[in-house]
Amino acid sequence: MVNMKVLIRGGGDLASAVAHKLHNSGFIVVVVELENPLVVRRTVAFAAAVKDGATTVEGVEGRFVDDISEVLGLAARQFVAVTTLPEADLMKAWQPDVFIDATLSKKPVNYRADYAPLTIGLGPKICAGADADYVVETKRGHFLGALIESGEAVENTGIPGVIAGRSHERVHYSEAKGIVTVVVQIGDMVKAGDVIAKVDGAPVCAKLDGVVRGMIADGTVVPPNTKIGDVDPRAETSYCWTISDKGRTISGAVLEAIMRRFNDEGQL
Incomplete structure (x- = not known):
């Protein structure tokens, strides 16, 4: 694995858990966000760098960049780059090895599996084998973090996952x-x-x-x-500044998907 590049669409808490895992695993990571992010768990979201200029998630720095030359010059383990530059421009100029849709938009997508050498989607409304190479199950429960190679994740119920008996x-x-x-x-x-x-x-x-x-x-x-x-x-304040169990599970699944693909191809 030499300078393998990952572009992540979305900088919310689950997307940031993925970015954190991949950065610490030696990948070069760029996060693409909206100019006005609608992120709630801001203390563990690289999206916060859009307004603040920089942020840190569990020891990993996210830094806002607004010049494509800064993206092209990124090195592994430097920092997670956060940008609002057009995704299409980044795909063309930077040519990432992996594209991850981590927006969890739960809406039909605007890309196909050949969008990048490896395309991964998180959550519902993304079809593995057509829209993406792999889809990761994001619904809390027994199958959270499962890698799907054909078909879709469980449909969104609109009901938040249960934590400490509350939903x-x-x-x-x-x-x-x-x-x-x-x-x-x-x-x-x-x-x-x-x-x-x-x-x-x-x-x-x-x-x-x-x-x-x-x-x-x-x-x-x-x-x-x-x-x-x-x-x-649960009223545990330390959870406010740390990646959730859900985020860690999903990020592990993404790392597995990358390792599966590129190990099979002899690139890792």
Whole structure:
């Protein structure tokens, strides 16, 4: 494995878990994000570098770059590059060995398996064998992290995974389009009924007791029904700054997919 390049679409917490794993495994990693990320678990998301210039996830630096020459000059184990440059330009100029769709958009995709030498998709609505070479199961449960070589991951149910016996109560959404005003910070302890944010002045209240594990950036403009906050009933503050069990499982599956493909081809 010499200077193998990985382009990841998306810089949220699960995408960042993948970026973290691959960076530490010696890959050159570039993350492509929106100019205004809608990331909630910002303390473990390389997307935070878009606004902050740089961020660190479990000891790995993510650094914002806005010049394609900086991407072309990247070396292994240097840092995770985060950019808002057009993906098509990066694919053409940088020519990554691996493309990973880690947006978990749960929508039909705009690429095929031949988009890169190895194409990997996370979650539903991506067909292994057609849209991607591999799909990784992202639904919590027995098959989390399974590598799918034909077909799709489990369809999205719209119900958040269960943590400490709680599911939909953990996740908080905007009811209407508006500007988010943050009231509490990641790491704060809250009680059910506490106002954690406002969307155009309308309060969003915690639905359970716990620690604020995620909160969208203050001033973000959101459409209706957008995830803006995450309250963890386990109330363990250290979890706010560390990659989740789900992220570690998914990132391990991605690494396995890469090793499978390039070991078989004698490139590793």
